[in-house]
Amino acid sequence: MKTAPLTVLLVCLFLLAAAPQGDAGWVEIDAEESRTLFSGGKIKNMADNEGSWSVFDTTTGELMMADDELAIYTRAEVDDYCQAIIAATEEALEQMSEQERELLEQLMRRDDETPMPEVDVTVESLGEGEAIAGHVTERYRVLVNGFPYQDLWIAPGAPVLEEIDISGLQGYQRRMSSCMEEATPWAIGPTPEASPDYEALLRTGWVMRSIQYGGAGEIVTENEVVRLEQEEIAPNEFEDPAEYRRVSVKEFMEARH
Numbered sequence: 001m002k003t004a005p006l007t008v009l010l011v012c013l014f015l016l017a018a019a020p021q022g023d024a025g026w027v028e029i030d031a032e033e034s035r036t037l038f039s040g041g042k043i044k045n046m047a048d049n050e051g052s053w054s055v056f057d058t059t060t061g062e063l064m065m066a067d068d069e070l071a072i073y074t075r076a077e078v079d080d081y082c083q084a085i086i087a088a089t090e091e092a093l094e095q096m097s098e099q100e101r102e103l104l105e106q107l108m109r110r111d112d113e114t115p116m117p118e119v120d121v122t123v124e125s126l127g128e129g130e131a132i133a134g135h136v137t138e139r140y141r142v143l144v145n146g147f148p149y150q151d152l153w154i155a156p157g158a159p160v161l162e163e164i165d166i167s168g169l170q171g172y173q174r175r176m177s178s179c180m181e182e183a184t185p186w187a188i189g190p191t192p193e194a195s196p197d198y199e200a201l202l203r204t205g206w207v208m209r210s211i212q213y214g215g216a217g218e219i220v221t222e223n224e225v226v227r228l229e230q231e232e233i234a235p236n237e238f239e240d241p242a243e244y245r246r247v248s249v250k251e252f253m254e255a256r257h
Contacts, residue, residue, distance in 0.1 A: 025233035026160040031224045038163040039233045052256075055238050058168035066241055067256060073244045074252040078172050082179035084249040089183040120145050121195035129153040132208040133228050140201060144192050151211040158206035160228065170199050 025039025037044040041059040055064040063081060066073035096104065122143040129139035135155035142150040177191045192198055209224040240246070247255070 023233055023235060025163055025231060027227065027229055027231045027233070028160070028225055029227040031222075031226055037233055037237055038160050039238070040163065040235075041165055041168075042238045043164060043169070044237055056169070056172065057238075058165035058172070061168060061172060063172070064240060065252060066244060067252070070255055071244045072247050072252060072255060073241055074247050074249050075240060076249050078175050080249050082175065082182075084253055085179055086183045087250070088253055118145075119192055119195065121149075121192045121197050122146075123197050123201050126151075129209075133225050135206075135208055135225075135228060137208050138205070142192065142198060142201070147215075148213045148217060149192055150213065151209075152201070152207050153209035154201070154205040155208050155228075156205040158228070159230070160206050166203055170202070174199075 023039050025037060028036040028038070030036075032047075035046045042055055042057050044053065044055045046053040051068045053066055053068075056062070061077050062075060063078060064073060064075040093101070093104070124141045124143065126139040126141055129137035130153075131137065132153055132155070135158065137153040137155050140152045140154060141148060142152065174194050177194050181191075206228070207225075208228070210222070211219055212221040214220045
């Protein structure tokens with residue numbers, strides 16, 4: 001009878017050792033209640049109440065997108081998404097009425113005659129910012145062609161950066177910007193986010209607050225991180241949903257629209 005407590009302890013230790021262990025990672029929640037997980041080079045974003053989520057592997061460039069309501073998901077490399085976007089745009093153009101097509105052709109002719117202006121990005125340091133969600137920040141202003149574009153509060157050297165390949169993430173963002181520009185050249189020009197100075201700024205830390213300005217200097221959007229903490233994250237958070245049907249990128253885009 002005296003050996004019972006020891007037996008129970010050994011069984012408990014065995015069960016703990018056999019149970020799947022999570023990996024250390026980071027959890028971010030912003031003011032819009034969007035939840036993002038970071039671990040092992042992967043980023044999982046879950047927008048509140050939208051019923052969809054995504055996982056991007058910053059080390060391989062693969063993006064997985066899922067829709068809970070439709071119970072479908074797709075997984076592919078960035079170029080596959082890019083080609084699907086371009087194909088969808090071309091298909092939409094073919095389905096336009098003659099009047100809509102004429103209007104678009106006018107825009108395209110005007111774009112040929114008046115190319116998109118060059119994007120001159122300047123980053124200004126505004127000194128120390130306030131602590132946000134327990135993280136010390138530094139404040140910066142991003143100007144485009146001399147006009148305010150963004151104010152950013154950045155937590156320098158934030159450990160969350162150790163969980164991802166920032167160059168891989170920026171490469172993905174750069175490719176998607178290029179893709180959108182290719183798909184709709186009459187509407188989208190070079191983006192400030194793809195400039196070397198902007199990318200260099202984001203490599204210094206993690207954005208904790210952002211203010212986006214419009215062409216007239218008005219505030220267009222604001223967002224802020226309300227929580228950024230280290231947590232243990234289960235590996236299956238980043239796995240394909242086994243109960244969902246896998247579809248092509250094209251099928252996924254069509255189903256959601």
